[in-house]
Each structure stands twice: as structure tokens, then as C-alpha cells.
Amino acid sequence: MWILETGELYEGGTIKGVYTDRDLAADDFLELVGDLAGRFGLDVDESGEDPDTGRLYVEGGCDWISLTRYPVTTRRQLR
Structure with missing residues (x-):
């Protein structure tokens, strides 16, 4: 799953x-x-783009935009 967010440094973000x-x-x-x-x-x-995760980001002043991949669990994982 990929989550697109915007926000301000030190103030959190909003999922878009x-x-x-x-x-x-x-x-x-x-x-x-x-x-x-x-x-x-x-x-x-x-x-830029993080070469390890594929995350896209733009930062300017205190503002940022990020497209980040997060794992999705569809069932309980075995331990």
C-alpha cells in the first residue's frame, strides 16, 4: 500500500x-x-526517490510531500 501525505515539519501530516x-x-x-x-x-x-524503498519526497522550507510504501497485513502473522 502506498500513502500520499503532506505536512509541515514538527507539526505532523495529513493523508491525501x-x-x-x-x-x-x-x-x-x-x-x-x-x-x-x-x-x-x-x-x-x-x-528525490529513496533507492531502497521507492519512497518519493519533496521538501521545501517547513512543508513536505511524501509517497511512502507501507506493508499490509491481510492475516495474523505466525510467530
Whole structure:
């Protein structure tokens, strides 16, 4: 499962979408980046893709946008 979030540093975030596939979330991720840049003048300080997890992120000032993969448990795991 992929979760799209936006937020401010030290103040938490808000879930903007939940997706079964990263490609399904790509357009919404880019739209959020464009909205923040256009409406709030987001100056990008750092952006990229984590090579280990595939996480996408954009950070500017105190604002951030993230598309992160989380595991889904569909049944109780054996110990």
C-alpha cells in the first residue's frame, strides 16, 4: 500500500490518498507538488526517490510531500 501525505515539519501530516500501486499515485503526487508550488510558493530544498524503498519526497522550507510504501497485513502473522 502506498500513502500520499503532506505536512509541515514538527507539526505532523495529513493523508491525501491511499493506493495499491505507486504508479496509480504518481499523478496525484505531482498534482500536489504543483498545487503547493503554485499556491504557496513552495521552494524545493530537496526532492528525490529513496533507492531502497521507492519512497518519493519533496521538501521545501517547513512543508513536505511524501509517497511512502507501507506493508499490509491481510492475516495474523505466525510467530
